[in-house]
Every structure is written in structure tokens, then in C-alpha cells.
Amino acid sequence: MRLNKKPSSMALALPFVITTLMLSGCQTLGLDYFRPKQALPETFQEPVASSDQLHALPNDWWTLYQDPVLNDLIDRASKNNTDIKIAVARIEEADAYLSEVGAALFPQVNLDSSASRYRVTETGAIPVVNGMSPNRSNYNVKLGASYEIDFWGKLRRAKESARAQALASRFAKDTVDLSLKSLVAGDYLLLRSLDAQISLSQASIKTREESLALTKRRLEGGVSSALDVHQAEVAYSNLKAQLAELSRQRAVIVHQLALLTGSLDLTVSPNTIANLPTPPLPPVGLPSSLLEARPDVRQAEQNLIAANARIGVAKAALFPTISLTAGLGSESKDLGDVLKSASRIWSGGLSLSVPVFDSGRLNAKVDQATAEQKQLLAAYEGSVQQAFVDVNDALVNLRQQAEIESALDSSQQSAKKALEVANNRYQSGYTSYLEVLDAQRVANDTSLAFVQSRQARLKASVELFKALGGGWTQSAK
Known part of the structure; x- marks a missing residue:
């Protein structure tokens, strides 16, 4: 045969x-991808530090707080957090899809x-x-x-799209990682703030106990009135309620940290926020081009690249x-x-x-791919604009929080002096106990406000690191 x-x-x-x-x-x-031009100012609008304060920021920016407990919590979160595990699995899925699409070229x-x-x-x-x-x-x-x-580039465009999707999955993981570390750092700073507030409240309760005992003795000696005793008891009870609320908030934050780190049996020993240093400030004229390194911006761009390539895939389907x-x-x-x-x-x-006749189905797919590309182009432009606003917000927040902290520091020092004067006047019989109670309340409130302002300032630095996608370097100036 x-x-x-x-x-x-x-x-x-x-x-x-x-x-x-x-x-x-x-x-x-289809058209090759070119990065769209962004109508952004060259530098951010909210300078914080002078140019001689320029510092390079390492990738592990959280180590600048010089707290080994925080370092350990972030390390646990990076290894155990379920959102990170999901993001890693999505990278594996995207890589497998890229291999599948690439195999069609052979x-x-x-x-x-x-x-x-x-x-x-x-x-x-x-x-x-x-x-x-x-x-x-x-x-x-x-x-x-x-x-x-692959006469019309359909398979090559499909691989280009899949490669961009694989990169986008990596930047998505980086976005999750950055957000996770920012959450852990922010919650930890709040925890340390609550520790300081609890310590201050405990000291205030001890002072109120002593004042209450003194007032009762003065009542027995006929120097004070029953009204002074009742007022002291009210102030003492209010402080105990304040301490209970702060303790509740602390427990909730520890639970949140346990969830973020994947350690449900997590315990964190009390410490003070006063020992945490303030990280370096960014320099004047920080370039807006730093936003290109933000993982969410890079993810949005890769999504745009993938959509741009899919237009080529749809157009190639019109040909033999x-x-x-x-x-x-x-x-x-x-x-x-x-x-x-x-x-x-x-x-x-x-x-x-x-293709001979399909009632416009293939042309509709081209229109669909083009519309998707327009959506993702707008999303990319929006992500860049949002990033620019985030950085400016973080810069002004950091600057204003520093001023607030300085003002409240002066306020708490004055309140402590006023309390000392009120105690001396009361013990000398020149005023009622109401003046002492008022001075104690002001001293307690200003001390708590100062601690909260320090926590807010440190939290603002975390938000700046997050807004910049991790930080800046010497060459960024």
C-alpha cells in the first residue's frame, strides 16, 4: 500500500x-504598551524636613522604631498571616497560567x-x-x-497578558504585605500608647486614693466638709472606670495583633511608648516619581498592560x-x-x-477588550493620583502631629505645676478641695492627651511609609 x-x-x-x-x-x-504620562507635580506639596535631614530609609522601615517586640510581631505576620498565604497562592496560580499560555507557542x-x-x-x-x-x-x-x-501574534499577546497578570499578582502580594506591616505597626503603637495611659491612670488612682484618705482625715478633724469627701470619691471612681476602659481597649488590640500575626495565643508584656524614637523625616522636594515604586500603583499598571495585550488577542481572532x-x-x-x-x-x-460569519461576535470581543483597557487605564491614573494625595496627607499629618505633640508637652508640664500649687493652697486652707480636683482632672487629661499625641505622631510616620510604598533613598532627592 x-x-x-x-x-x-x-x-x-x-x-x-x-x-x-x-x-x-x-x-x-494590537498596540505595544507605553506608560501613560501623568499630570502630577514634580515634588510633593507638603515638605517636612530641611534638605540636610535627608536619610535613606531601609526596606525594613519598621526597625527604625528600635523595638524588638515590634520586629518579632511583623516577622510572625509575614510568615503566618492568612492574607499573605492567599496572596502567595494567587502568585502560584498566575505563574501556572503563564506556563499554560506560554506552552501554546510550542x-x-x-x-x-x-x-x-x-x-x-x-x-x-x-x-x-x-x-x-x-x-x-x-x-x-x-x-x-x-x-x-502565531501569524497574527495572538499567542504572543496572550503570553504578554499572562506575564503581566503574573507580575500583578506579585505586586498585589506586596500591597498586602505593606498594608499588613502597617497595620501591625499601627496597632502595636496604639498598644504602647494604651500601656502608657494605663500607667498614668494607675498613678492618678494612687494619688486620688491618697487625696481621698487625706480628705477623710480632714473631715474627722473638722477641717473639710462631707462635700469634699464625696467629690473625692466621685473623682476616684471615675478614674477606676477610665482604667477599666483602657484595659478593655488593650485586650482588644492584643486580640487584633494575634489575628494579624496568626498567633491566637499571643501575649504582649506592657511597655511604654516613651522609649520609641521618632523615625527620620523625608527631605524637602521629595520627588513624586517615588510613587512608581508603590506596589498598588505597579499592580494597576500591570493590569493595564495585560488588558492592552488582550486587545491584540481579540483582534488576532478576526484573522485566519x-x-x-x-x-x-x-x-x-x-x-x-x-x-x-x-x-x-x-x-x-x-x-x-x-472566520466568515459570526454576527459580529468577534468584533464585539474587540470592543469589549478595548473598553476593559479604558477602565484599567482610568484605574491606573486614579491609583497614581490617589497615591499622590496619600503622601501629601501623610506629610501634613506628620508635620501637624509634631506641632500638636510639642504643644501638649508644654500643656502637661503646666498642668503638673498647677496641680502642685492647688495641693499647697488646699493644705494651707486657702481654697476648697474642688480646686484640687479640677487641677487633678486637668493634669490627668493633659498627660493622656500628650501620650495620645505621641502615638498619633508615630502612627503618622507609619502612614507615610505606607503611602510611599516603603520609603525613600538618598538618590530620591
């Missing part, structure tokens, strides 16, 4: 010749084999020849290959699909003859699929 003849060299080379000719005329449909090779046993009749399409058994066998082994010629097929194998009615040269078979072919 003709099929069993050895294929000629020309026949074997034909698919490769066709492939070479096709590839020489290949073109990639020939697909399959090994097929079959064995069958059947019976023919004298009245069938292939009648039984006299003397031959009507029972037949057939054995087939074939190595087949197929290859779609050209594929090559080839096969080489053996076929025999006897299993023992399958590997013999006389049983060899081969095939080769070229297929062409041309």
Missing part, C-alpha cells in the same frame, strides 16, 4: 518549509496507541475473502504533532488560524509486525480556519 512507503525527504521537509515562510511574514496585532506532541479486535461479514463494505478468517485485529502506534503558527499537523507511526494486523518498517505510516497537513 502507498501509506506504507517511506516518506520522501520533500514530504518530511514540507511542514517546516511552510512554517519558515509563515513566520517570515508574522506580525503582532508544538504539541502526543503518543497515541490502540488495539482492536473485530469481525467482518461477506455482505459488509469489506467482504471476507475466501479462505480468510472473518475475525480481524488491528494495532496502531502513532506519534502526532500539531503546531499553531493556521496550523500544521504531522504524524509518524506503525499500523499492523499482527502485534509482532507493529515495529517493522513495512508497517510504518506517516501523515502531514496544513489547516486553515477563517
Whole structure:
């Protein structure tokens, strides 16, 4: 039979010749990506520090707070947080999809084999020849290959889109990681603030206890009135309620940190916020180009790149699909003859699929891809603009919180002096206990407000690190 003849060299080379000719005329449909220009000021509007205060910020910005407990909490969160695990799994998924899409650029090779046993009749399409058994066998082994010629760039654009999606998944993970570390740092600073407020409240309660005991003794000596005692008792009870509320808030924050770090049995020993240093301030003229390093901005750009490539995929679908097929194998009615040269078979072919009429379906897909690209372009521009606003907000917040902290520091110092004067006046009999209570209340409130302002200032520095996507470097000036 003709099929069993050895294929000629020309026949074997034909698919490769066709492939070479096709590839020489290949073109990639769709537009290549160019980063959109952003109408942003060159520098941020809210300078904080003078140029001689420029410091490089390391990637592990949280270490600038010089707190080993905070470092440990962030390390735990990076390893155990469920959102991080989800983000890592999404990276693996995107990488697998990229491998799947990329595989389409290469020939697909399959090994097929079959064995069958059947019976023919004298009245069938292939009648039984006299003397031959009507029972037949057939054995087939074939190595087949197929290859779609990417004449219009459909497969290349698909891989470009998948690669951008894979990068976007990495930047999404970086965004989750940055947000997570900012949350842990912010909650930890609040925890330390609550520790300081609890310590101040406990000291105030001790002072109120002493004042209450003194007032009772003065009542027994006929120097004070029952009203002074009742007022002291009210002030003492209010402080105990304040302490209970602060303790409740502390417990809730520890629970939140336990969730963020994936350590549900987490305990954090009390400490004070006063020991935490203020991180370095950014320099005047910090360039807005730093925003390009923000992971959410980079994620938005990769999403835009992927959508831009999908337009090319949709346009390429409007044109013919050209594929090559080839096969080489053996076929025999006897299993023992399958590997013999006389049983060899081969095939080769070229297929062409041309869209003729689809009621506008393929054109609609192009319109759909174009509309998606417009959405993601606007989303990218919006992410850059939002990042610019975030940094300016963080800069002004950091600057104003520093001024608030300084003012409240002066206020608490004055309140302490006023309390000392009120105590001396009361003990000398020049005023009622109401003046002492008022001075104690003001001293307590201003001390708590100062601690809260310090926590707010440190939290503002965390928000600035987050807004900048991690920080700045010497070369950023």
C-alpha cells in the first residue's frame, strides 16, 4: 500500500518549509504598551524636613522604631498571616497560567496507541475473502504533532497578558504585605500608647486614693466638709472606670495583633511608648516619581498592560488560524509486525480556519477588550493620583502631629505645676478641695492627651511609609 512507503525527504521537509515562510511574514496585532504620562507635580506639596535631614530609609522601615517586640510581631505576620498565604497562592496560580499560555507557542506532541479486535461479514463494505478468517485485529502506534503558527501574534499577546497578570499578582502580594506591616505597626503603637495611659491612670488612682484618705482625715478633724469627701470619691471612681476602659481597649488590640500575626495565643508584656524614637523625616522636594515604586500603583499598571495585550488577542481572532499537523507511526494486523518498517505510516497537513460569519461576535470581543483597557487605564491614573494625595496627607499629618505633640508637652508640664500649687493652697486652707480636683482632672487629661499625641505622631510616620510604598533613598532627592 502507498501509506506504507517511506516518506520522501520533500514530504518530511514540507511542514517546516511552510512554517519558515509563515513566520517570515508574522506580525503582532494590537498596540505595544507605553506608560501613560501623568499630570502630577514634580515634588510633593507638603515638605517636612530641611534638605540636610535627608536619610535613606531601609526596606525594613519598621526597625527604625528600635523595638524588638515590634520586629518579632511583623516577622510572625509575614510568615503566618492568612492574607499573605492567599496572596502567595494567587502568585502560584498566575505563574501556572503563564506556563499554560506560554506552552501554546510550542508544538504539541502526543503518543497515541490502540488495539482492536473485530469481525467482518461477506455482505459488509469489506467482504471476507475466501479462505480468510472473518475475525480481524488491528494495532496502531502513532506519534502526532500539531503546531499553531502565531501569524497574527495572538499567542504572543496572550503570553504578554499572562506575564503581566503574573507580575500583578506579585505586586498585589506586596500591597498586602505593606498594608499588613502597617497595620501591625499601627496597632502595636496604639498598644504602647494604651500601656502608657494605663500607667498614668494607675498613678492618678494612687494619688486620688491618697487625696481621698487625706480628705477623710480632714473631715474627722473638722477641717473639710462631707462635700469634699464625696467629690473625692466621685473623682476616684471615675478614674477606676477610665482604667477599666483602657484595659478593655488593650485586650482588644492584643486580640487584633494575634489575628494579624496568626498567633491566637499571643501575649504582649506592657511597655511604654516613651522609649520609641521618632523615625527620620523625608527631605524637602521629595520627588513624586517615588510613587512608581508603590506596589498598588505597579499592580494597576500591570493590569493595564495585560488588558492592552488582550486587545491584540481579540483582534488576532478576526484573522485566519493556521496550523500544521504531522504524524509518524506503525499500523499492523499482527502485534509482532507493529515495529517493522513495512508497517510504518506517516501523515502531514496544513489547516486553515477563517472566520466568515459570526454576527459580529468577534468584533464585539474587540470592543469589549478595548473598553476593559479604558477602565484599567482610568484605574491606573486614579491609583497614581490617589497615591499622590496619600503622601501629601501623610506629610501634613506628620508635620501637624509634631506641632500638636510639642504643644501638649508644654500643656502637661503646666498642668503638673498647677496641680502642685492647688495641693499647697488646699493644705494651707486657702481654697476648697474642688480646686484640687479640677487641677487633678486637668493634669490627668493633659498627660493622656500628650501620650495620645505621641502615638498619633508615630502612627503618622507609619502612614507615610505606607503611602510611599516603603520609603525613600538618598538618590530620591
